[in-house]
Amino acid sequence: MDAVDYSQPMLDVLEKLDLYNKKICAALGSGRKIPGIEDESYDVVTISGGFFQAHLPIDSLExxxxxxxxxxxxxxxxxxxxLESVDSLHGLEPLMRQMETDGKWLMRARLVQDHVIGREQGLFHVFQKL
Structure with a gap:
């Protein structure tokens, strides 16, 4: 595989890596649906580093x-x-719990791990859709 220039826009990097069959760039939150993705079409969804200041809104969980x-x-x-320092993320875990109460999914794990990024703790959630 050729070296990748990570100063390029990330979708260009993704295209060059040729790892995925489908690449989509879409805004999330405020009730927006990702174009071209049908209901109940994926076995797994991952978000890594998406909940950060001015990144994904918490309602993107819907x-x-x-x-x-x-x-x-x-x-x-x-x-x-x-979770503690970004005002817009204060409601993330309460929303996750409410979605569980509403019967949308079940929390399977919540793990806090020390020194994931430097001295910072990493937080990992696993949910299973009901």
């Missing part, structure tokens, strides 16, 4: 649930510090 097949898994990896 789109995660929409595209997951029943029994499918959602994996989230983030820096724990952002």
């Amino acid at each position: 789109e995660v649930v929409r595209v997951l097949k029943p029994g499918g898994y959602f994996f989230n990896a983030m820096t724990k510090y952002y």
